[in-house]
Amino acid sequence: MAEAIAEAKKAEGRTRPNPLVGCVIVRDGEVVARGYHARAGEAHGEVAALRALDGSAEGCEAYVNLEPCCHHGRTPPCTEALINAGIRRVYVGTLDPFPEVSGKGIEALRRAGVEVVSGVLEDESRRLNQPYFKRITTGLPWVAVKYAMTLDGKIASSTGDSAWISSEASRRRVHELRNVHDAIMVGTGTLLHDNPRLTCRIDGGRDPVRVVLDATLSAPLDANVFDPALSDARTIAVVGPHAPDERRRALAERGVTFLEVAVDAAGKLDLRQVLRGLADRELPSVFVEGGSQLLGSLFDQKLVDRVYAFVSPKVVGGQNAPSAVAGEGVEAMKDALELERLSIEVVDGRDVFITGDVPASFRADIETTPAASRPVTAEEA
Structure with a gap:
């Protein structure tokens, strides 16, 4: 997860109003791909990592600092990308406070049979996106x-x-x-x-x-x-x-x-x-x-x-x-x-x-x- 957070930080100051999201794909305990959300309207971190993967993601694990999105916006849902790629387990840093996603992204993954482990480096994941969290939850x-x-x-x-x-x-x-x-x-x-x-x-x-x-x-x-x-x-x-x-x-x-x-x-x-x-x-x-x-x-x-x-x-x-x-x-x-x-x-x-x-x-x-x-x-x- 620390590596996913490090990936997300590469776009610091560039993603507004979206959050910073990094993703690392792991196969048999080794990192095989990584990616991050570069700016609003472009691929989210999960999709960027999947695109960087050489070969199939079937049976791999994904580490992402923020709950994968599950709704159709300017980009398709990341939950669908992870499910369709065959990811078997997703480690999530923290829930997304955005109402269209909050908790629903994890639910969508679990319904599709993907194992989800949440709260991994949660404090660090929340601090990474403090501006995003505050704006979404308070309007400030x-x-x-x-x-x-x-x-x-x-x-x-x-x-x-x-x-x-x-x-x-x-x-x-x-x-x-x-x-x-x-x-x-x-x-x-x-x-x-x-x-x-x-x-x-x-x-x-x-x-x-x-x-x-x-x-x-x-x-x-x-x-x-x-x-x-x-x-x-x-x-x-x-x-x-x-x-x-x-x-x-x-x-x-x-x-x-x-x-x-x-x-x-x-x-x-x-x-x-x-x-x-x-x-x-x-x-x-x-x-x-x-x-x-x-x-x-x-x-x-x-x-x-x-x-x-x-x-x-x-x-x-x-x-x-x-x-x-x-x-x-x-x-x-x-x-x-x-x-x-x-x-x-x-x-x-x-x-x-x-x-x-x-x-x-x-x-x-x-x-x-x-x-x-x-x-x-x-x-x-």
Whole structure:
């Protein structure tokens, strides 16, 4: 199963809104074929592995990290492919939460006489597809936030200078993270201060969909993120109901699309509506590179799932120098958010790179449209 998961990871960031699926075919204890789902509309992992097999699959075993699909969508059911190929036993990592499949794929295999063993490396299989699981079950995307800070917790000096806190090797790692997320999101402050391109600048990389939170469309029309010559990725401007029509038209001419959401009394965008709208646009994972205000709001509203933090061995000091996370925060240390499943790495002998997941108690229980009653898109099928 570990090899099936490794196969699935080869398409990380490429399959939206579909899950990552890898499959390994085994004959007499030896791997004879492997495959993975490369992108939506193409062969699923099971079919890709069967196509790669030299000879018959009769009597072989299949290992797949996600329950095989059993419905007709853009591709035929994988259960039929496995049955028709003569696979005698299927090892499944975890059930598929998608209502058209959940449990039904395993049932279809068993009805056809195929032995099924489920729950193999289940935790690893579920973690592999956390964005897919969250979007299907809650109607919200998986939200990962990233920031780089000094040893004393600052993201800039008191004058606002922040170039550069982290090393070149750490900044390359950020581009690798952009490559595997479906969308990248920033607020107006970051756009005005840094004028970022929000692209992925590594060999073989893919630019994520760029999402700009700008309630009143105050950002310059010639900002890099709005320049179609810099990337073929979509740019979505998230606006409030009173964003000027003339600025909308000007950006629309540059290929920018819009997501309109409600604003509060202070004119701030409703972040829950923002994320729900992005999930509806088939963006299962969102990588946030915003400033301290945006990160603070996301943490305060319990909308963060994962944290990527780069800590540089620099000290800048300054009472007015901004910290990584603003917002309301907590009053007592006992109420502080403590990350789970930590990964700590020293990047190129310099920066400390910390990755961790936000525990369930710090994630909002948001009422959304149940997955079973939401319309099924062609790509989900």
